[in-house]
Amino acid sequence: MITMKDIIEEGHPTLRSVAEPVEFPLSDELRKTALEMHEFLVNSQNEEIAEKYDLRPGVGLAAPQINVNKQIFAVHIMEYDEEGNEVGPILSEIIFNPKVISHSVQQVALKEGEGCLSVNREVKGYVPRPKRVKFTYQDIDGNEHTLKLRDYEAIVTQHELDHLKGIFFYDHINEENPFAQDDNLELL
Ligand SMILES: Cc1nc(NNC(=O)[C@H](CC2CCCC2)CN(O)CO)c(F)c(N2CCN3CCOC[C@@H]3C2)n1
Numbered sequence: 001m002i003t004m005k006d007i008i009e010e011g012h013p014t015l016r017s018v019a020e021p022v023e024f025p026l027s028d029e030l031r032k033t034a035l036e037m038h039e040f041l042v043n044s045q046n047e048e049i050a051e052k053y054d055l056r057p058g059v060g061l062a063a064p065q066i067n068v069n070k071q072i073f074a075v076h077i078m079e080y081d082e083e084g085n086e087v088g089p090i091l092s093e094i095i096f097n098p099k100v101i102s103h104s105v106q107q108v109a110l111k112e113g114e115g116c117l118s119v120n121r122e123v124k125g126y127v128p129r130p131k132r133v134k135f136t137y138q139d140i141d142g143n144e145h146t147l148k149l150r151d152y153e154a155i156v157t158q159h160e161l162d163h164l165k166g167i168f169f170y171d172h173i174n175e176e177n178p179f180a181q182d183d184n185l186e187l188l
């Protein structure tokens with residue numbers, strides 16, 4: 001299973017490189033790695049397991065973060081009811097060879113900013129990202145899919161897409177004014 005010791009930190013060259021496309025059918029090893037990336041997210045969102053293995057919670061994980069320079073990321077975003085009980089998955093998928101088709105001019109950012117499992121420090125500021133994004137990808141069996149996401153799911157997915165291009169969330173923060181807001185930016 002993947003734990004925090006498997007996640008590389010900023011400064012490691014892999015996190016600033018461009019990830020390679022994935023060939024299908026997957027090797028058994030790469031299939032296992034992809035499934036473990038998704039399993040890490042599920043584990044990290046389970047209080048008992050996260051505490052037992054000292055996992056930082058995550059809703060996304062990109063292969064370069066475990067020093068696998070391939071175009072793969074996992075996302076695990078669950079829906080909760082008002083009592084905080086898990087209702088079901090909003091987006092829970094392992095994404096291979098993603099290609100952005102289009103995105104909106106309108107931008108969104110999380111009010112609380114972003115963090116990263118590969119960045120062990122707080123970097124304050126809004127991370128403006130397109131509010132809507134449309135992309136194609138292959139699933140673990142190599143089947144092509146098209147996905148249109150908006151708001152929170154779009155933010156998470158674009159944070160992971162950035163990792164495949166060697167980009168960190170803080171690369172998008174306005175250096176002069178980290179909390180700069182124009183009328184094209186909606187805070188979530
Ligand atoms: C927003 C959030 N970011 C968490 N961590 N950071 C990450 O996921 C990084 C990726 C995210 C940072 C901003 C956008 C993408 C990992 N990254 O570096 C991958 O490249 C969370 F953990 C989290 N949630 C909310 C839902 N909660 C359900 C119950 O379990 C705890 C969980 C916590 N929300």
Ligand code: NI
Pocket residue numbers: 115116117118159163
């Ligand atoms: Ni990250």
